[in-house]
Amino acid sequence: xxxxxxxxxxxxxxxxxxxxxxxxxxxxxxxxxxxxxxxxxxxxxxxxxxxxxxxxxxxxxxxxxxxxxxxxxxxxxxxxxxxxxxxxxxxxxxxxxxxxxxxxxxxxxxxxxxxxxxxxxxxxxxxxxxxxxxxxxxxxxxxxxxxxxxxxxxxxxxxxxxxxxxxxxxxxxxxxxxxxxxxxxxxxxxxxxxxxxxxxxxxxxxxxxxxxxxxxxxxxxxxxxxxxxxxxxxxxxxxxxxxxxxxxxxxxxxxxxxxxxxxxxxxxxxxxxxxxxxxxxxxxxxxxxxxxxxxxxxxxxxxxxxxxxxxxxxxxxxxxxxxxxxxxxxxxxxxxxxxxxxxxxxxxxxxxxxxxxxxxxxxxxxxxxxxxxxxxxxxxxxxxxxxxxxxxxxxxxxxxxxxxxxxxxxxxxxxxxxxxxxxxxxxxxxxxxxxxxxxxxxxxxxxxxxxxxxxxxxxxxxxxxxxxxxxxxxxxxxxxxxxxxxxxxxxxxxx
Ligand SMILES: *Cc1c(COP(=O)(O)O)cnc(C)c1O
Numbered sequence: 001x002x003x004x005x006x007x008x009x010x011x012x013x014x015x016x017x018x019x020x021x022x023x024x025x026x027x028x029x030x031x032x033x034x035x036x037x038x039x040x041x042x043x044x045x046x047x048x049x050x051x052x053x054x055x056x057x058x059x060x061x062x063x064x065x066x067x068x069x070x071x072x073x074x075x076x077x078x079x080x081x082x083x084x085x086x087x088x089x090x091x092x093x094x095x096x097x098x099x100x101x102x103x104x105x106x107x108x109x110x111x112x113x114x115x116x117x118x119x120x121x122x123x124x125x126x127x128x129x130x131x132x133x134x135x136x137x138x139x140x141x142x143x144x145x146x147x148x149x150x151x152x153x154x155x156x157x158x159x160x161x162x163x164x165x166x167x168x169x170x171x172x173x174x175x176x177x178x179x180x181x182x183x184x185x186x187x188x189x190x191x192x193x194x195x196x197x198x199x200x201x202x203x204x205x206x207x208x209x210x211x212x213x214x215x216x217x218x219x220x221x222x223x224x225x226x227x228x229x230x231x232x233x234x235x236x237x238x239x240x241x242x243x244x245x246x247x248x249x250x251x252x253x254x255x256x257x258x259x260x261x262x263x264x265x266x267x268x269x270x271x272x273x274x275x276x277x278x279x280x281x282x283x284x285x286x287x288x289x290x291x292x293x294x295x296x297x298x299x300x301x302x303x304x305x306x307x308x309x310x311x312x313x314x315x316x317x318x319x320x321x322x323x324x325x326x327x328x329x330x331x332x333x334x335x336x337x338x339x340x341x342x343x344x345x346x347x348x349x350x351x352x353x354x355x356x357x358x359x360x361x362x363x364x365x366x367x368x369x370x371x372x373x374x375x376x377x378x379x380x381x382x383x384x385x386x387x388x389x390x391x392x393x394x395x396x397x398x399x400x401x402x403x404x405x406x407x408x409x410x411x412x413x414x415x416x417x418x419x420x421x422x423x424x425x426x427x428x429x430x431x432x433x434x435x436x437x438x439x440x441x442x443x444x445x446x447x448x449x450x451x452x453x454x455x456x457x458x459x460x461x462x463x464x465x466x467x468x469x470x471x472x473x474x475x476x477x478x479x480x481x482x483x484x485x486x487x488x489x490x491x492x493x494x495x
Contacts (some may be wrong), residue, residue: 001064003030006335008342014065016130019233022226035281036061047247051089055240078119090241103423110426110464113150120233121154135221139163142200145172149179151227156185164189166200182471190475203484229271238275262419264290266404268322270329290373292407294319297376306365309357318433319399375407386437396457398425428462
């Protein structure tokens with residue numbers, strides 16, 4: 001399998017190279033040049049596989065320059081009972097006869113980012129071996145909260161790698177901040193930035209695109225890479241749980257083999273839902289994918305009008321991991337929808353960078369809407385949904401998950417068959433908002449809110465937030481957006 005650029009600006013590379021580089025050096029994202037089809041016969045064989053076996057089937061189709069043994073190793077280092085508290089890895093929970101919850105937060109940091117970031121560091125180490133690169137890798141991460149901690153956990157103490165995480169100082173929850181700032185490990189750096197998530201992400205992207213600056217760092221036998229969902233090594237592992245949910249539903253006699261199902265995905269950078277789209281392209285019987293947004297509904301508007309316009313107010317919401325106005329992985333989706341038209345995608349993204357907006361043609365818009373439904377939830381909608389889900393089904397959902405459940409309610413008349421909701425965080429991770437929604441009263445202390453969830457949910461506190469209060473704060477630095485390059489230089493060269 002070879003990888004090409006969404007901007008049509010490179011020669012093909014193999015998967016190890018794509019993962020090692022993270023992003024196409026002269027702009028654009030790596031995508032596989034085609035999508036392997038899992039035919040009916042093969043899909044049937046997947047039904048009885050466990051998560052690890054299924055992951056091996058899927059990953060092997062894309063990592064053709066890795067040996068079978070290497071893939072197996074990476075999988076067992078990631079998806080084991082030490083890292084994941086559920087044997088199923090991505091267990092399904094029934095909400096109603098037609099709605100199931102796919103819990104993606106049983107990993108070490110309580111958010112779905114673990115699904116990919118527990119394996120990606122191992123894929124990266126292997127990729128360096130395969131491409132015979134011995135330079136130290138400096139991972140740059142811009143985070144709206146969850147990626148940062150998941151990447152820190154995945155990469156800490158991994159040989160030959162340093163990781164630097166930038167987060168918006170006022171844009172993450174108290175728990176998220178504590179999770180990141182207490183991370184140990186001999187290669188982890190966490191810096192807060194006076195700006196919002198898009199500022200952090202744009203800063204990192206500019207650093208990747210600044211050849212002069214990169215040369216000045218890389219001459220010291222270092223190279224940059226990314227752990228954001230623009231890296232193929234992040235996206236690929238996410239395809240697996242779409243298959244797993246399907247096979248579980250067949251195994252448990254909820255659907256018949258061949259029945260089509262829908263997925264509702266709380267969306268920010270469009271990475272998670274894109275993995276679902278890729279699963280559909282591979283032949284998984286998916287009817288519709290629902291792109292659920294919060295008040296930062298730039299994607300809702302895009303699918304309704306064909307105009308992507310980031311020139312709008314930015315809202316800080318109770319689902320902060322979706323507070324995003326530039327949805328990076330959309331580029332990959334558009335590349336595919338336009339039949340791999342790198343020239344057109346390039347034109348749109350140059351416009352986006354210049355004017356903050358672009359508009360797709362009617363044909364593209366129709367194709368987008370054939371596959372994806374959209375909906376968004378306001379802050380009030382989200383709180384009401386959390387309360388409703390608790391009262392009606394005795395299930396405690398986090399704020400992001402609630403946005404996606406609400407979307408299923410909204411689109412109920414247009415959906416056929418079973419819908420699986422991607423639950424992207426444990427309610428413990430956004431405890432204050434969850435408790436406020438259920439009890440209609442504010443609890444100012446996030447730790448008191450955590451205890452309250454354990455009480456009303458009658459469930460164990462997620463280990464990611466347990467004992468957080470007692471941990472030592474190890475990272476304290478705050479910078480301006482304009483200081484990102486300097487701090488990287490300081491960390492990478494002077495230490
Ligand atoms: C990252 C994240 C999302 C958004 O996922 P994308 O792949 O960026 O669309 C949603 N919910 C939670 C809890 C997240 O951490």
